[in-house]
Amino acid sequence: MTASEKVPRNNDLIYGLNDRPHLTATVFAALQHVLASFVGIITPTLIMGGALGLQSEIPYLISMALFVSGLGTFVQAKRFGPVGSGLLCLQGTSFSFISVILSAGFMVKARGGGTDEILSTIFGVCFLPPSSKWF
DSSP states (O other): OOTTSOOOOOOOOSSOTTOOOOHHHHHHHHHHHHHHHHHHHHHHHHHHHHHTTOGGGHHHHHHHHHHHHHHHHHHHHHOBTTBSOSSOOOOOOOSTTHHHHHHHHHHHHHTTOOHHHHHHHHHHHHHSOTTOOOO
16 A cells, blocks of 8 residues: 555544534533532542431531542642642542541441541541551
8 A cells, every 4th residue: 555545544533633622512521521520529428428427517528528629639730839730630539548437437436436526537547648657
């Protein structure tokens, strides 16, 4: 095959690399992205609050998770000195810490601790890094 012959391509792409979608398609894609990210940010909080019996504190915990996610995303996107990537990287919570938080919460609850003690312990556990050499 010579260089002048074109290979037919079966390309199902709607938009190319440098194409700009219409405003309506952009708005709907952005809305879908935001709603999908809410699930990953809010679900660990709902699991933790429901399992530990913190029903009255769940709205507060959800607000904290969304605020910290927004703050982390802002720092990643804007780059403050050496901190941040300079890219729009959505920062959210993780499901990997749920077992540790539930264990700590159930230990406090088993010793007769109330809502304030459970939340104080959880916040303390989340504040200290796992590789901390303070102990």
